[in-house]
Amino acid sequence: MMKEKYYSIGNTSSLCRIPVKTLRYYDKIDVLVPSLRKEGSHYRYYSREQLRAVFIIKRLRFLGFSLNEIKEILKENKLDHMEYILKIRLGRLREEIEELKRKHNEAEIFLRNILSGKKYFSIDSDPEERITIEKRPEIFLYSRRKIMYSYRNEDVNLENWIQIIEDVRNEKLSVCGSIFVTYNSEIFGQFFQKDCEVEFAIQVENKCKDMDNVHKFGGFEAATLVHAGDYKDIFKSYLALKRWIDRKGYSIAGHSTEEFIVSPVDIGNNMMHITKIIIPVKKQ
Template identity: 40%
Template sequence: MSERSNYYSIGKVSSLCNVPVKTLRYYDKIGLLVPQYRKEGSNYRYYEHNQLLALFIIWKLRLLGVSLKEIQSIIYNSDTTVMEQCIVTRMNEISQTIHELQEQYAVGERLLNRLHEGDMILQAADTKGVDDGIRIENIPVTDVIFTRRIKSDYHNADVSVDRWFELFEMASKHNLNITGPVILTYHNAPLEQFFNKDCDLEASIQVSESRPSTEFKKFGGFTAVTAIHVGKNDEIIQVHAKAIKWLNQHGYEISGPISEEYVISPVDIGNEENHITKIIIPVKKA
């Protein structure tokens, strides 16, 4: 067969369609796009015009992430129904990937914000001293998912990793975004969590919304004396004691269970010296 103007060499196809020659040869090898004509003696490949159109279809489907095997079936059958089903399936997969990436981004954004908040607290502590962080503030109401039960042989210096993982699993089960740090609330008399073997411990974490379930509640909506502890958890009792002394000296009394909000926690960074915990003591005027 002689060369004619409606045939395109592999180099011309590569140039026109911006597809590497290596890719075209691979498509030929697997039978996806076989040149219509090969020149005897040289094995030069030549394509018809309609094959350029097929190559454009292949390019669009590859852009969607459709596998070569699926594309081969679509091209071979020339069935729009098969193509439609393939595209719908792929779009659903893309949608799921987008959702997962958005969740990953949100996790990174929340952690970055807390690390930034922690840096600001550490800078303030370096210049003013941690004790200056004791103050009165209104704790806003937030939705939290929580667990509450007696923890035997409780040691405040230890991290209740089991409770923390439980919270994350609960949020995942309800398909909720976590929007804040872990909060531990001690339903004991003030400071008892440092001396009792058993502790009535509530672990909670802020989530994007509440659900009609006993696993959800509101946290906040009260006035509190707050204090910042920086460093190892086994030294936090000193800040608790200073905050309680401060509120007594300023005419307040404790009006609810004391909580610890883990701004920068042991599951965020390994350096204990940079762990930051916010102590929250509900109060009212004495």
């Protein structure tokens, strides 16, 4: 008679495709206590109703509910309560999906920048061979401006980079590009000025354009040069770019910006860093 009504822990494990050790753990924490224990041997036996409970537990675990939550759900065993907790869980799942999308986008950008950076090490070492005139596309940057006192350009301010990245993540914005630093001074001013207003920024999706601290960047013609290697040597690249601008009959039409394609927050090897210098220009 017992065999017709109850299932051993082994049979339950096989039928429900759940490890025996998991069933024993559920018993231990009172999530699913066997309906019957055989005297003397302490063998566990589960009822047909408990087999259904196992499938409910597996489904709820798949949906991400904790064992404590599942214990409460099984105890309540009412449609209204199930509706309530499922609506809450769906909200959390939507948030998790958005977070995964942001992580996926950031990982894609990270890989894209690494691949882009690698190709610059195969380009001619002569800086002028890496100079181009390009129409900068319009993008949107999340940024913070800060007066840097006694600022020296070679002292890359990692604290501000980290802060801008964390701000974007806290705002739950989707990063879709590099870190940008703009020096609101004359050309070379960031190397010699005692104080300098610096804008630290990171590219975000266009849909973020109406948010606070987000502004448009680009839509202008610029002379650009990719500096490959240690950032402390970037002044030489600036000099080469300035000489090229003058020789080609251009004039500077805006503040200089640096795009950190592969930066110190990407890889610790200074010789692997890739920085694009962007200087707006116009034909004289």
